[in-house]
Amino acid sequence: MPNSSNSTYTTLIRDLPEGERPRERLAKYGVSALSNPELIAILLRTGMKGESVLNMSYRLVSEFGGFEKMGQASFTQLCSQDGISEAKACQLLAAFELGRRLISLSPKERTTINSPRDVYNLLGADMRYRDQEHLRVLLVSTNSEVVGNLEIYKGTVNSAAVRVAEVLKPAVLENVPSIIVVHNHPSGDPSPSGPDIMITRQIKQAAELLDIELLDHIVIGGGTFVSMKDRGLGFPS
Structure with a gap:
């Protein structure tokens, strides 16, 4: 079951200072300029009482031990996190799965840096x-x-x-x-x-x-x- 603290969401992206809003930064600088937590914040849209959606996103990445491990989390694991409802968990899982499917359709080796x-x-x-x-x-x-x-x-x-x-x-x-x-x-x-x-x-x-x-x-x-x-x-x- 989702964490009981999910019941109140008060902090929206539009409540953040303009220079910190991920959507505005994406529109101004391009999607590649955003960090993984900022992209996650756009997906989640809202934070919870006492925590902005951007801070929540940074916390989630940290608590899972990095973005890659977060992308491997299950529905239950996501819902166990403060601020993540079943709906938000579904949004994240859908985004992660789309990324995996895109990679499988156009397989590319990661760039290796030797010089x-x-x-x-x-x-x-x-x-x-x-x-x-x-x-x-x-x-x-x-x-x-x-x-x-x-x-x-x-x-x-x-x-x-x-x-x-x-x-x-x-x-x-x-x-x-x-x-x-x-x-x-x-x-x-x-x-x-x-x-x-x-x-x-x-x-x-x-x-x-x-x-x-x-x-x-x-x-x-x-x-x-x-x-x-x-x-x-x-x-x-």
Whole structure:
């Protein structure tokens, strides 16, 4: 049976601050810019008394031990969670099943990252001609497979603007061992700047405290790229 606390839902997506509303962020930045919990929040639509739908979504992913494990949860397991009614459990299960069926119709191997060139081949076409700086994080499994590709920030990439916690949050939520940070230079010159080196050093230091490995920070510009790890920039030798 669903948890008894499901009886009162008071927090809607429209009650969130405008900059935090997943639907508005999707419309403005595209669906790929949203984290898994934000997509879940769009499916759930409402939270419960004392907890917004977005906070509920982050909690659910965390309590299941990551998005992949949540996608394998049963109807009973979902309904046992605070705030998840039978109707919401059905919505989640239907979405997860559609994703699995889509994959089975168009089977694709996950991208494997073995070199900086592999990162550029994955993201270069999309990022090299952007007119603003975009920072993305690739979540990398123990088998070097990309299991997540998230846009974290758009604007000027520097240590004052980019919050290290936001860069690392997806890896913590999805329980992955490694990440690769990627951003572009609209000027077309991929040479890392002083702020690029500083934010890389900060991300690496914070990641180590969480037992997450920063594999590389790739800067894309024009038709080429720079591996900051290969150049020893922000990565101690």
